[in-house]
Amino acid sequence: MxxxxxxxxxxxxILLSDKKMLAILILMPIILMTILGSGLSSSFQSGTDFEQFNIGIVREYDVLSPQEALESISLVEGIDTQDIDFNIDEVIFDEVLKSEDIEKLFVSSEYLSRDSALEALENGEISSVVIFPESFLKDTYINMLTPFKQKIKIEIIVDPNQNIKSQIVIAVFSGFENYLNHMITAKSLFTETVIKSGMGYEALENLDKVYEAFEDKFESDINISYSNFEAKKMVNSMEYYSIAMLSMFILFTGGQGGRMMLEEKNQYxxxxxxxxxxxxxxxxFGKFITVLIIGIVQVGIMIAYTSIVLKVNWGNLINVVVITICALLAVAGMGGMISAITLKTGNFKVANLMENFIFQIMAFLGGSFVPVEMLPNIFSKISYFTINGLALKAYLLNMQGYSILEYRSLLGILLGITALFISIGIAIMNQEKRWKNAEHYTPADA
Amino acid sequence: MTNLLKIRNLRKSYGNINAVDGIDFDVREGEIFGLLGPNGAGKSTVISMISTLFKPDSGDVLYNDKSIVENNRFIQSDLGIVPQDIALYPTLSGLQNLKFWGRNYGLKGRELDEKILGVSKIIGIEERLKDRVDKYSGGMKRRLNIGVALLHDPKILIMDEPTVGIDPQSRNHILETVKDLNKKGMTIIYTSHYMEEVEFLCDRVSIMDDGKIIATGTVDELIEIVGSTFNVVLEFNIVEEELVQMLKGLENVQSITIDGDSLILNVKENGILKAVVDKLNGSKYHVVSMDVEKPNLETVFLYLTGKALRD
Known part of the structure; x- marks a missing residue:
């Protein structure tokens, strides 16, 4: 021992004495975190270039015509409901959700109950659920067609792992909310004017013209509340890229470890x-532990920097430590495997290939460059095969407030990768007898 | 003196190349044993097998009559190895290198510090101990390379071409160090292709060529092999095969080696110059200069192999 x-x-x-290597492993990710986090903040709020995604709609109300909806209300005396051809249900489903612009973004499917929609959300079939309450239709008509006002609450529940898609759904329904609120405000003003001027109920027949002409913003009577399911925090770009860069650059620490055995051999x-x-x-195993230690130093510096300077809240710190250890074990295992291959082949081709090509691909597939949800769905699945992708997901979930039990499978996969890589490394080293590792014959050596 | 190491019918090949081809020799306790041969003779391969780094294809190496091929632990703690290549960590300081290698041999604390101090005095780098090794001169690196092998007071020290590529001052320092270590009782195996070093240092010498031992003995015993022969080095205005053939026929000429514009004639008796002049009279070849070398290990090698040691 x-x-x-x-x-x-x-x-x-030896590693700490290599200033160039330290700059790559520590300074570069810190710079990239800062630049990408602040530079790409807008893309985290608007979100463009998405693959079309699915949302769920729950209509808890009975679909009624305005006439049916208002029939039961005794206070609508004087309004001739027979002439009203404004159907809010059709507006939502035929004009808003089926519009060409919206369908470019997402496809909505109707669910019979809140529970079935939430189940679909948890299964990842949809990225958000929009729930219209039982009284929605009736209250909307009351708000729009009578002098009275009713508070309406439309609920949006989103998947916190699909941050940007969620933002889109919220933006679309907020636009719809504004539209309805404008109508209600217009109605209120018009009704008040009609009553004050004694124009009589006949004047209300012109209400639809008022709606068309009214555009200003007033106090809202329709409220869209949104939350992610289980009410978790949503990450911003600075938080995302702090995790993304950290997850990517620990791969390079593993790559550095992968060179060490052959470097030892080359310098005799x-x-x-x-x-x-x-x-x-x-x-x-000396190399394995070294990668682990250097990784801990590297991650520690990055987390300290992002916490203090960039004000990133990493969430539960004990969980951060656990995730870091699992991720670094996988990285060290990978380093050990590369080390063994490099020693066996007697050149740095594998290490170079990993650093210059494979790590870049892993970084992309794992979401270190752009969130995988901005890419086709297949990328989200592939990201589970990358160390950085798994680490990134685990850090994100912790940051959003999830319990470690909820992402333990990610940590399990990381530990599985560790075991796999170490086993491969040991198998390769086992093939090599001690003297085989050492022999380096050229006639001039003899 | 008892035989500390016994090398028996040792063989090692790489594909079709017989790097070491069935060699036998003994190393006696307390002596400096030299392995002399040109580059590619197989010296480093022999050293690597004795130091348990390479496994021989066949044969055995016995240390205190125990096979170290079967179990390398018999020799590990008694062995110090100075490899031909600088086996140090260039980005660490000399002190950090010595500490690392000392700890590998189980030294620690005050004992380690004292050993480092003692060794750094022997190799003469006390004042540069805290500098990074990549800032050292070639000679200092060589000396530190030796120092690492001395930390654990080995009984037997193997030095593989320890003076390659260094300045004369460092070279002399190393040779004096080897002598001093031997005086203190350390058994040393010294390989080199510099015959002056081997002549200066070694009690006994084995001469190697093409993976084989071609002669073993003290320097005097080896020189006796060539008897009264000596080398006459003749520089010509031009050297051609025709010239070599003309001189080969002269009486008392044992062998002729071409060395640039010179021919090295290994001859039995004096008077060869007159014979050469007579032979070349009227030809296009003229002697530009001449030198007579007394018999030495170079002569022995030339006599035994027909090749110059530094070919």
């Missing part, structure tokens, strides 16, 4: 250690 710790201490010192210290009685396993 002492020899192992001696190797780790030496390896950590591997051979010297072998002769001095250090086993290949002590060297192998």
């Amino acid at each position: 002492m020899k192992l710790m001696n190797i780790v201490r030496k390896d950590v010192r 210290t591997y051979q010297r250690m072998s002769v001095s009685g250090i086993s290949k396993w002590q060297i192998f």
Whole structure:
């Protein structure tokens, strides 16, 4: 154990003495977090270039005509409901949701009950649920066609993991809310004027013309409340890219670890250690632990910077530690596997391939460049096969206030990846006899 | 003196190349044993097998009559190895390197500090201990490379070409260090292709060529092999095959080696110059300069292999 710790201490010192490498592993992600977090904040609020997504609509009210809806209300004396051809239900479903512009963004499906819609939301079939209350239709007609006002609450429940899609749904229905509120305000003013001037109920027949002419904004009587299911916090761009860059740059720490065994061999210290009685396993696990330690330093600095300077709230810190350890174990396992392959092949091609190509692909697929929800749905599934994608999801969920039990499967996959990579590394190292690792024959050496 | 190491019929090949081809020799306790041979002779492969880094294809290496091929632990703690290449961490300081390697041999605390102090005095780098190794000169790196091997007071020290590519001052320092260590009782195996170093240092020498030991003995015993022969180095205005053929026929000429514009004639007796002049009289070849070398290990190698040691 002492020899192992001696190797780790030496390896950590070597890595920390490499200023160029430190700049790549620590300084670069900090700069990128800051630039991307502030530069892309607008795209987190508006959201464009999306693949069409699904939302659920729940009509808790009975579909009635204005006449049927107002029939039961005794206070509508004097209004000739037979002439009213304004159907709010048709406006919502035929004009708003079926409009060309809206259908470019999302497709709405109707659910029979709130529970079935929420189940679909939890299963990821839809990204939001819009619930119109039981009294919606009747109250809307009262608001629009009578002198009276009723408070209406439309509920929107969103998936916090689909931040940007949720923002779109909220924006669309807020627009609809404004539209209705304008109508109600227009009605109120017009009714008041008619009553004050003694024009009689006949004047109310011109109400539809008033609606068309009215555009100013007034106090709202229709309220759309939105929340994500389980009322979780939604992340902003600074928070997202703090996580995204951290998740991506820990991969490069693993890559750096992957070079260390062959570097030892190339500078003949591997051979010297072998002769001095250090086993290949002590060297192998020394690199593994070194990557883990460097990763902890790297992540610690990034979290401290983003918390203090960028004011990012990472959520439950104990969970952050657990996620970090799971992610870094996977990264160290990957480093160990690359190390073994690199040692076996005797060149840095695999390490270079990982750093210059595979990590970039993993960064993209895992959502470190752009959120995977902005990409076709298949990318969201692929992101589960990347270390950074899994870490990113876990950090995000923790940041949003989820309990660790709710994303334990992500941590389980990370630990599974660790076991897989270490097993591959051990299998490769096992094929190599001690002297095989050390031998480096050229005729000039003989 | 007892035989500390016994090398028996050791073989190692790489594909079709027989790097080491069935060699036998013994290393006695307390001696400096030299392995002399040109680059590619197989010295480093032998060293790697003795230091348990390479596994031989066949044969055995016995340390205190125990096979270290079967179990390398028999020799590990008694062995210090100075590899031909600088096996140090360039971005760490000399002190950090010494501490790391010392700890690998189980040294710690005050004992480690004292060993480091002692070794750094021996190798003469006390004042630069805290500097990074990549800031050291080639000679200082070589000396630190040796220092690392001395930390745990090994009984047997293997030095593989420890003076390659360094300045004369560092070279002399290293040679003196080797002598001093041996005086204190350390057994040393020293490989080199510099015959002067081997002549200066070694009690006994094995000469290697093409993976084989071609002679073993003290320096005097080896020189006796060539008897009264010596080398005459003749520089010509032009060297051609025709010239070599003309001189080969001269009496007492054992062998001829081409060395640039010179021919090295290994001859039995004096008087060769007159014979050469007579032979070349009237030809297009003229002697530009001449040198006579006394027999040494170079002569021995030339005599035994027909090749110059530094070919």
